[in-house]
Amino acid sequence: MDTSRDRGLTTGDELMQAQAELWNHVFAYTRSMSLRCAVELGIPDAVNRLGGAASVPELVAALSLPLPRAPYLRRLMRLLAHAGFFVFDAAAASYGLTPLSRLLVSTATRGAGGQGGLSPFALAMLHPVIVSPSMSLASWFRAADAVNAAARVPFESAHGRDLWAVAKDDREFGVAFNDAMACDGRFVMYVLVRDHSNVFRGLASLVDVGGGSGGAARAIATAFPRIRCSVLELPHVVAAVPTGELGGVEFVAGDMFEHVPKADAVLLKWILHGWDDENCVRLLRRCREAIPSKEDGGRVIVMDLVVGSSPADEKATETQLLWDVMMMGVVGSPERDEREWRKIFQDAGFSGHKIVAVLGIRSVIEVYP
Structure with missing residues (x-):
């Protein structure tokens, strides 16, 4: 039958x-x-x-x-x-x-402590400005006319400008986005300096490249007073940092693609994933010029996502892939797996690296000259 x-x-x-x-x-x-x-x-x-x-x-x-x-x-x-x-x-x-x-739970409601307060991140990542481009992914993939083809990512098709221009002109979204990045940075640095202090072993100096208003550098300087911390940022960012919020951290105005100040270690926190391979290699070469040899403790500390870093955790991998497609829609830059990271490091002239998956879906990558 x-x-x-x-x-x-x-x-x-x-x-x-x-x-x-x-x-x-x-x-x-x-x-x-x-x-x-x-x-x-x-x-x-x-x-x-x-x-x-x-x-x-x-x-x-x-x-x-x-x-x-x-x-x-x-x-x-x-x-x-x-x-x-x-x-x-x-x-x-x-x-x-x-x-x-x-x-x-907000830090104000919670009281003292840095182990929470991630509501601003959730609100910004679920903001209509961020979410709306995902509604037109198929149209962006199919786009062939000159106007739409010029849009590098779906975000630009939806809004006519890139993320940074929208954040600058839309004050409400700009504040929400900046608050999201700040609270995420505080949260991750709280975990890093408390539970993974070995990342900063043997360092006397560190420069946080693209470190914004210095939140990460201040967290390191507070936890490890022996480390002289500085931040390299664009001139207008440095000029906007209130003198009362320096917290013992030195701020240096400059272009990270042109020069990185000398230090035992360079910190790149959520920087490389925002750039294509060519610019990553260019920046990493500047970092290699700034640090001493591996034998003298020199290293670049990359805090970023490594796709597949926890192969036994399917939920973590799924979250990484969700984040990657969101990034594809908003800024275009890719999240990389270990093989792709290794090629960038080798092309920049580094001798080796070590990936330690200790930050949830993100990792600490120590890169050696």
């Missing part, structure tokens, strides 16, 4: 399971937008203020929401709890914080 299985087709149960999985992918954006909603409403902060657990009526009151919204808030919280952002206590009908939602 001829059956669907005899013809190599799947069973009805398998088809329905495949449809359920497809629906999960189709509606996954709802999870991200629900997360944005929770952060905008201030739900993690409210739960934290209420002692770490709160019922829906308590949240409605704490957030000053209209009472008719309570049933809808319950549905939102049910999804967020299933996604792991909160834990639901059925007996108390309350929602408690989890490690995920604790990361979203």
Whole structure:
């Protein structure tokens, strides 16, 4: 008898399971937008203020929401709890914080400490300015006319300008984006200097290339007073740093592609992934000129993403790939795997490198002259 299985087709149960999985992918954006909603409403902060657990009526009151919204808030919280952002206590009908939602509690609500306050990052990465280009990826891939073909990335097709121009002209987005980068930097540096101090072993001096307003350099200088820290940045960035926020860090105005100040080590934190291979090699050559030999402790410390750095962790790899496609849409530069990093380092004249995956989906790469 001829059956669907005899013809190599799947069973009805398998088809329905495949449809359920497809629906999960189709509606996954709802999870991200629900997360944005929770952060905008201030739900993690409210739960934290209420002692770490709160019922829906308590949240409605704490957030000053209209009472008719309570049933809808319950549905939102049910999804967020299933996604792991909160834990639901059925007996108390309350929602408690989890490690995920604790990361979203603002530092002002939390008090002293640097292990959280990542709400600005979530808000910026889920901002319409960032998200909207993903709606037209297919059009960008197909674009052949002179106008659209000139757009290097989907972001430019959607907004007519690159990310930096939009951030400069759109004050609200610019502030959100800068806050996101600052809070992410504080969080990662907190973990790095606390748990991985060996990265800075034997150093007497360090220059943070493209170090912005000096947050990373100040964190290193505070944790390791023996290290003389400096920041190389463009003149207008250096001029904007208030004198009261120098924190014992020296600021040097200049172009990183032309010259890097001498130091035992050069720090490149989230710099190289923003440039193509040619510019990465050019910058790394300037870094190699600035540091002593490997025997004398010279090295470049790269903090960046290495695709596939944790092969046993499929969720980490998926997050890396999600980030890579987001970068493709927004700025165009690629995230690299170990082989691609190795080629860049070799082309820049370095003798070797070591990758240590200690920063979640990102890694510390020590590069030796």
